Amino acid sequence: MEAFNLTPSDPSTFILNGIPGLEAAHIWISIPFSVFYIISLLGNCTVLFVVGKEKTLHKPMFLLLCMLALTDIGQSTCIAPKALSIFWFHSKVITMDGCLTQIFFIYMLGTTQSAVLMTMAFDRYVAICNPLRYATILTNARIAKLGLVGLIGAVLLVLPVTLLLRRLPFCANRIIPHTYCEHIAVVKISCGDTTVNRMYSLVILLVVIGSDLILISLSYGLIIRAVLRISSKTAHWKALNTCTAHICVMLMSGTPYLFTTLTHRFGQGIAAHVHILLANLYLLVPPMLNPIIYGVKTKELRDKVGKFTCRM
Structure with a gap:
């Protein structure tokens, strides 16, 4: 096999070991992995296609949904092909540059997604709490600018992670017990001082994810307060229903990420x-479920998807 023809001390490569302890079940594990990935690609590409084709959906909320779909496709594609090549072909070798590139895109897309989810919460806040000014506050151009700012901020925050990793020395042990180059898993096999790497990644986790969660919670707190002031129960349900999909997506994306990251450290x-x-499921399951949730909960999108499906 390719992985076993390399010495562990090869300075230009790492060996991804898959899922230690479950090597015999790799083929079986690959089945749900491939299903999750295929459904994720189909669902998110459908959202992008339908929103792109249907001019009535060229609105801030759907533009944000397209941004979310792009980050979902990117994150799942960062890990699924390599994981499946390990499961199916025992192709465990990854170069140093390939490993750093994978780490950069996983965390850059995750940070961008967090910014998109925060903007979605703000979008719902304006739509419910200040509906008369919605069209002037949140225009397509402004949403595009916010998305670009989130992307640039993510690149600037995550780039030092890869630069700090590159400076680390790696000695005899170059075997990563993982299906992809997870940052802390790579840091753990270094034979140098990793204090700066650990501290910087923890600061990003707490500052970026923490600040986004605070702002999202604040937005939904104000939304709930505004909804409770509405006398009509029908209006209550209508207002809350517009937020349900966003809340589900944020819980699915944020909770597993925090749990996985913190348990991997502590x-x-x-x-x-x-x-x-x-660590694999939080990058595969939310991208698969996000378009399904929005397809079910968003009537406009559901109707347009149905219309395009009927035409085929």
Whole structure:
């Protein structure tokens, strides 16, 4: 096999070991992995296609939904092909540059997605709490600018992660017990001082994810307060229904990410294969479910998808 023809001390490569302890089940594990990835691609590409084709959907909310779909496609594509090549072909080798590139895009897209979700919460806040000014506050051009700012901010925040990793020395052990180059998993096999790497990544986690969660919570707190002031119960449900999809997506994206990241750092009592499975699932399951949730909960999108499906 390709992986075993390399010495572990090869300075230009790492070896991804898949899921330690579950090697015999790799073929079976590949089945849900490939299904999740295919459904994610089909669902998110459908959202992009329908929103792009249907001019009535060229609105801020759907533009944000397209941004979310792009980050979902990017994140799942960062890990699924390599994981499946390990499961199916035992292709475990990855170059140093390939590893750093994978880390950069995984975390850059995750940080961008967090900014998109925060903007979605703000979009719902304006739509419910200040509907008369919605069209002037949130224009397509302004949403595009916010998306660009989120992307540039993510690149600037995540780039030092890869630069700090490149300076680390790696000695005899170059085997990563993972299906992809997860940042902390790579840091752990270094034989140098990794204090700066660990601290910087933890600061990003707390500052970026923490600030986004605070702002999202604040937005939904104000939304709930505004909804409770509405006397009509029908209006209550209508207003809350517009937020349900966003809340579900944020819970699915944020909760597994925080749990996986923190347990990978501090959860010493949790089995390695549990860490790795969770780290894969949080990058595969939300991208698969996001377009389904929005398709079910957003009537305009659901109707347009149905219309295009009937034409085929």
